[in-house]
Amino acid sequence: MAGLGLTPYDPYAQAFFELRLSGPSWQHWLGVDRLGQDYFSRVWRGASNSLIFALAGSLSSLTLAAGLLVLERRGGPLLAKAARAWVAFGIALPAIFIGLLIATFMERSAGALTLAISLAGVPFAFRQLRVLWMELTGAAYVEASRAIGGGSWHLFRFTLWPNLLPQLVEIWKLVFAYALLELSALTYLGLAGDPNWAELGTLMREGQKLLLNDARFVLWPGLLLCALLGMVRLVRVE
Template identity: 30%
Template sequence: MRSRLFRRPNAKIGAALIAVMLIAAVFGVMYTPYDPIINNLHLRLVAPSGQHWLGTDEWGRDVFSRLLNGASISVFVSFSTVLVSVAIGALVGALTGYFSGWPSRVVMLFIDALLAFPSLIMALGVIAVFGASSTGVIIALSLTYIPAVARVVRANVLSLREKEYVEASRVMGNAELYTMLRHALPNAVAPIIVLATALFGWALLAESALSFLGLGVPPPESSWGGMLADSRNYVSDAPWLAIAPGLAISLSLLGVNLFGDALRDEFDPHMKNLV
């Protein structure tokens, strides 16, 4: 599947952009040319040069270093959000899809109620409780995306539980929970992978939006949305302050979406032979 997947142009471009984002995130943790937090007012709003590739901001901090540091924060928050959302959402969806009865219906009523709330408004409410921090953003976004994962997994498990191999497991005397975890849930992995890729892009955009509103990672830590927000007062005098994080967010989202489209096409039986 891997060789066929990477014959698709969107998979190649998407994987390349994602690789650049991940490399930037690794460098943001391990090494940056300058300290992304310490101020140096003598270098305030310096234009891009050989010494500062993307210039400096209003506090004299190197924009390239802050971009790398922001990549590590954005990737950590997005990946953690996807991990929590998929783990909890897949379990809830599998249980409610495999086991029928009033408990499943009550849980799905609660899930539907969560889906009725606009995601950003729900995230704002959760952050108001837990505070603006990486942990608060992860909890807020996870609660926002868990219902979507649960819905997708439940729909797949509802059809899978009627398959012959699931019935054969029951006839062999295996426990219902074992049958669900061993036979039903693993066969719903393909849509989960596609959805997880989309969730990563959604989480990346939502984290940037929350940081732009001042509700994400608090200063002086850097985040792409926070950098974009800080650049608003200097767009005419120092356009590089907006261009750098704006391009980082756009290209990262483009990479995730292209690769997600390739995965969807690969797992779709009507599309997988079109390369």
């Protein structure tokens, strides 16, 4: 995320047009793209944008899924059935379709993409949270806590939460990886609105035009996307 403020050059400034498509140098570590923009700055800012919007989308998905789970568990039989039916329907809708649908009614923007990946991740997050909650609430140590008279808050704070948090982080990692891939896929299809927006999917889309002449304009954002997905595995909560 440091790429939001720490780039060697303005990633949107076409200040090096005379050096366009030049190779790496001391001044331009990854060269200059076809629009005269420093490519290292573009890729660095693109990775930051991908991380931030995928993080926002994944956290929104988990929040909405948790709210839907509360509705399903405490809203009565009718609402519970409606929630499960909505989730079953949502599983069948890919994020690309949701993105196209939102783009039809909203102006194409990073916010619209975040909304698309947030909604697309809710069914998957809901199912994972539901299974986790049912496993935890049926565990022997939870039954023991109830048997000794523990209240609802005490039960959640001291019995459920310490066991819930590490597994919740594991679910978030899956939802985040899903959101990151879907965000890059949607921007690759040109749904970002601004075709010059620095984001890894947009950079790969632009680099594809030069694939046969200079593959590095696809290679670098692709490798960085893989690296970000790999780094998610390093997140741990003890």
